[in-house]
Amino acid sequence: ELSKWRPEVVELWEKCSVPEAIDKETFQKSFIRHVNTTLARSIYNVDNFSAYQATAHAVRDRLIQRWNETQQIHTERDQKRVYYLSLEFLLGRSLDNALLNLGLKDAFGEGVKELGFKMEDILGQEVDAALGNGGLGRLAACYMDSLATLCYPAWGYGVRYTYGIFQQKIVDGYQDEFPDYWLNFDNPWELPRVDIVVDVKFGGHVNKITEGDTVRHEWVGGETVQAVAYDVPIPGYGVKNCINIRLWSSKPRRKFDLGKFNAGEYDQAVQEQMKAEFLTAVLYPNDNHMVGKELRLKQQYFWVAASLYDMWVEVRRFKKSQRDWNEFPDQVAIQLNDTHPTLAIVELQRILVDEERLGWDEAWEIVTNTFAFTNHTVLPEAMEKWPVPTMSQLLPRHIQIIFDLNLFFLQKVEKFAPGDRDFLARLSIIEESTPQYVRMAHLAIVGSHRVNGVAKLHSKLIKETIFKDFVRFYGPDKFENKTNGITPRRWLHQANPKLSELISETLGHKDWLKDLSLLKKLEESVNDKEFRRRWIAVKHSNKVRLADYIRDVMDIDVNPNALFDVQVKRIHEYKRQFMNILGVIHHYNNIKSMSPEKMRNVVPRVVIFGGKAAPGYYIAKLVIKLINSVASVVNKDTNIQDLLKVIFIPDYNVSVAEIIVPASDISQHISTAGTEASGTSNMKFVLNGGLILGTVDGANIEIHEEIGDDNIFMFGHLAEQVEDLRYAHRYRDVTMDPHLNAVIKDIESGSFGEARIFAPLINTLTFGKDYYLISDDFGSYLDAQKLVEEAYKNEKDWAKKSILCTANMGKFSSDRAIKEYAESIWGTVPVEV
Template sequence: MKSVTEISGVPKEDLSSIPASAHPTAEGPAEVAANIKYHAQYTPHFSPLKFEPEQAFYATADSVRDSLIQRWNETYLHFHRENPKQTYYLSMEYLQGRALTNAIGNLGITDAYAAALNKLGHDLENIVEQEPDAALGNGGLGRLASCFLDSMATLNLPAWGYGLRYRYGLFKQSITEKGQQESAENWLEKFSPWEIVRHDVVYPVRFYGKVEVCASGVHKWVDGEQLQALAYDVPIPGYGTNNTISLRLWEAKAPAEDFNLNEFNDGQYENAAHLHSKAQQICAVLYPGDAKEEGKLLRLKQQFFLCSASLQDIIARFKERRVENEPIAWNEFPSKVAVQMNDTHPTLSIPELMRILMDDECLGWDEAWTVTTRTIAYTNHTVLPEALEKWSVALLTKLLPRHMEIIAEINKRFLEMIHSSHPDMENKFNNMCILDDSNPQKPVVRMANLCVVSSHTVNGVAMLHSNILKDELFRDYVSLWPEKFQNKTNGITPRRWLRFCNPELSAIITKWLKTDQWVTNLDLLRGLRQFSDNSELQSEWASAKMANKIRLAQYIFQVTGVKVNPNSLFDIQIKRIHEYKRQLLNILGAIYRYKRLKEMSAEERKKVVPRTIMIGGKAFATYTQAKRIVKLVNDVGAVVNNDPAIGDLLKVVFIPNYNVSVAEILIPGSELSQHISTAGMEASGTSNMKFALNGCLIIGTLDGANVEIREEIGKDNFFLFGAEAHDVPKLRKEREQGLFVPDPRFEEAKNFVKSRAFGDYDYTPLLDSLEGNSGYGRGDYFLVGYDFPSYMEAQSRVDNAYKDTKKWMKMSILSTAGSGKFSSDRTISEYAKAIWKIQECRVP
């Protein structure tokens, strides 16, 4: 029989000298290799005759987890002893990406692991590729939450994250001739080596039922359906510190006693496990379709499940850390606990905390309200009406009867306060009330209004966005509580988004700055400005960029079969597919570019800058227009990429199944990135920050964080186009009135699609949405037609700038040099000081 070492392809004598011995805190290559081998033999997940890349990954991850567990336990014990005020971040999404590279990078043991795996016959890069992305999020909201956790740990802040343990994520995207196809993203098909199930951390979560009023007047929520929330913890290590905090994920389960053995033995198998099936539904997928009432109920269940389990856990920790046998001083709760709601999804934290305090802990309304409003803060991430969340009163009453009572009482008391203290604002009731009964048949709860009324702080996520919140969306509340509203411009972790994903460029930055302290002090990147004209730096910079472009070209060929020219301009737009993000503007520009190339003479084509346009992102499964955009991109690519007359002058590639790991290849290889949303509609964006940090130039509108990025990197290093936010309402009105005259190039691009140049698919509904003067669609609500000529002129400026290599390299260097502000370390420091009021709690 062959030995493990022989089967793995490594000569037996090379491994026989490496002992299989446990070294939980190993830092040297020999000890690390021994620890990996120990886990391969004594923490086996596979048959003993294999040590191929997949088996090697799980053994490697287990060995890294050893180091994390020690730091993790020490951090928990230190927080317990010190009992600081702690922040709890509640989010429905965490887009973590792969954990292995990040963990060994933050622990400072990457080189040791690379050498150890080499001893064991494997390559670190290949082992990293075996790890599936954790399918716990979808877009910027979830990636921001993950960047924030990294910064919380790195800054040694007492903080945790709470989320749900989705088994299948949003979906795995594949592309066929029919367009986007969705399938389950089964990242837990085997298991995650990073999570630890906490069998001792289980809380009951109730749905449905009724409210009973006791003789004492206390309300009690009883009966209904009761499930259990079981905790799974994922370690989040800080960079260059012992602090390792937790992301606690909840899984829903039914108690064993709810399995009806008699029914099962009687052949009624589905009935026997009815509650178990309901429990599995809660954490099955992220954002289940909500076109039907069943889908709406499930989404609401998910949100409440997160809120209820997390608050019960937070309160249990508060009680655990108090002096033994002392009575609970609830007035001290806000001085020990800060809860941050990441958008409106965790809004039910408000009535749930009120319910626990009043019904379980017997506090009066006023005391419970004071505790709640001093504890909870709210981050708004959108001005889109459909994303602000409105829930049917009937649905809430059915699923959460006690919470609906509490929400109604909050609304009643709020309106009474306005009536008594601000009678001049009674004409604002309709906009400010939490319960909207303008349609008496279908009254709804406005979750954003509930958040604003009940939180001690409300913040936007970019200066422009925060001003829109104050001047428009929440204007009436600002007149009541001007001190409640703040701005916290988003940021990204420089560890994952430069240091680890772009080691070539990172090494150059460290060399020229003569320090690697920029990894935790991103403002130091300003020091690159003095070298931006230096030809030696520009040459090194260009070499690093080319290495990343070649790697990206190889990836594109691997996943799409399209060969792209690394010497072409790499132009990338990767984000959730949505009409306001205007991937449609991008592809119409590409269509016009292709049409012009077809019309050029061979001599004219010689002067053209070759360009590879890449678009990636998921369209929500029920968002028909977004899925049409995905199909159009692919149909255009199928024609353009196979046109021998065009060759390498233009390629259009759709990158399938966009996720964090894909972004870590795309962003370092990018040269131009499109952030082209309709002005005033993107709250912030964080991919724009990642691209700018990696020396990629941006073409974009004055929207979200683009405004601040342009200020920081310099106006000359940003390709600006389009209407500004304050002009958008007027332009939409003119569009509706038929006063808009479309640019001929815009009409040419649309007509080219209508000519069936890209296949026989009927794109009429998509193109009709751009016909603002014809009453179709929404009248080009996102102003694609209005901004098209300005967009095309900006693209011409891009082409001209790219022809001057020295100028382009200088602009690229200045982009990185101006990105210091956009570190999530800066953002989290601002949250900690101005909203959470928490201090560093460093593990010795």
């Protein structure tokens, strides 16, 4: 509304807000202005960190301009919006990404160089934004990049944790955890919105009010915590669009209880304040595992309530325009990233029924047409369920709504399958145990119009196992597959600039960064010797970069000509890092038994591990200890002539991944079949010309389909065999694989330190009935490793495989995934700035 300003004011405003052209000189001016004013420093005390801050602020200025323009246009156009609700956004660093997406890298690089700095040093100063555990959080980050690049009117909503995922240190071979102080220095990538504050309520009670023949409910009393918004701009690549992730931080509603403060009870006075701030203090460090802590449930409701209220502000604008409430789902799509935000379903129903006074059924129709739910795991221990008593205490009105929803839902189920009480009990949102539990996945399915898995096999498995009964009730059409994807901007262009350059030069364009299927044309160069030479040279220089990193942080020298064999991901039994290290021991013993002549045939190998274990996950932590114990024996054994090195890189995170991924020759994705929903690092490695060694699981299967038999090493039992194999372990005498048995005996003899330390780990294979089927897959795993070694000896063929890997990865761009979501679930269209 410009009418309130005099025309001269509008004119002056417009004249002054013409964005500056951005080139080297304007950047340098901006850099120095930020050093002088934002940082209050000068040429006399500007170090690399200040240079990083100044550069970041210069970029931030541009991001904000784009952010404003994008939000303005999206408001004007009033197209359907999508809101991505995720408790995790694993963004990593922002500077390099923003420079590349805005096309400023070269100008700014030149600019800082002339000012006496190296861009590399500046980029290295940034701490990761690590507000996530692993795949699920990183997927959310990749999806935001694609939503921005494809110009969708989209927002992310999340939590601004004071501490992200813990920092991992290795002490005496064991994992130690330290707080992640990522906000200790100013964070230039967020815009604090101190004026955007939402009251979120917990506890209290519900009044039932009868007015004539209608009954309504009023939720009163309880404690209130305030949610403050922090906005994180996400720039698209090669477009002006810049979307937003709004992160909520908790703060107390009142500063101090002044009465208590004046009475000298200082500690009590600050108590309320501390309690409120604690709500968003820390990210729960569990991947694929549910932890039933009340504080976690509070985090979930806090975030969901603030986000819905915030969308509500948009909706009020929508209400003013006199549109019917039924049109709400035509304006808003909400995607639930796993069950963590499921309370949003209940909250929207509460708002519509209690506050907007809509009829129950009409409200529910709106709710279910608004939400869609993504499932990311079939592991039983990851399924969220909350005790009814806890929920009743914290959210007394919500638990009533959940029970009512369940009642109406079960009435329909009863009509569908009359008298089938087991069916009813299996589908119920409430688990009838003592105490009762709310099954969040059931609530998410019932409250959504679409449910999706994250890879073909996973989507098939959820329909056949955990959600089978729902498929019978709703029919199959409610359930879809959306195979995950990764952003080629960060995972190739940014992480692997040399390969990106070579690809662009070969293809003669950079369009592949926005249409990854164009990589296919690289196939035509596979027989070009000079191209292959350059391809190999890029891989080698990336291996040198990783070797330098390993020397810097671990003081160990590795040979960049060796085969780099990598497994980096969260440490979990189902991911079977244990099998990998057992294979390493087998390989080590094998080399030791060889004559010098035979040794000459062995390909030198560097086996690289990385990943965090949840702090309370004892067995996973023992796996880390075993890897480090094996490393300390192998790495100092001079008898094996540097044919084998074992490296555990500490504190694996997004920016470390950006160094590791481009440097791998072979990477391992070896989960027990049927357990890894998709995996996304598998896609990153293959996109960077790294081959993979994998089981028939998750997205490995679709990668195999795309790149072909010759360019992947697959092994192991299939998902459909797992049940029978487990049954056999449980009820029959299964003899352990003989090679595995020999390795276990070796550990038990003390070859890698005190054997008793590893007993609980080894027990998972014996008393634990080898739940993850390591014994069943060990033989084929070793065979596959032999094939890898033989293939690597042929440099020319290996280079061809590597090129064909990259060339055939088009499908795995997150752009493809996001288009599928937009077209078949959200019904949103792009709005380009």
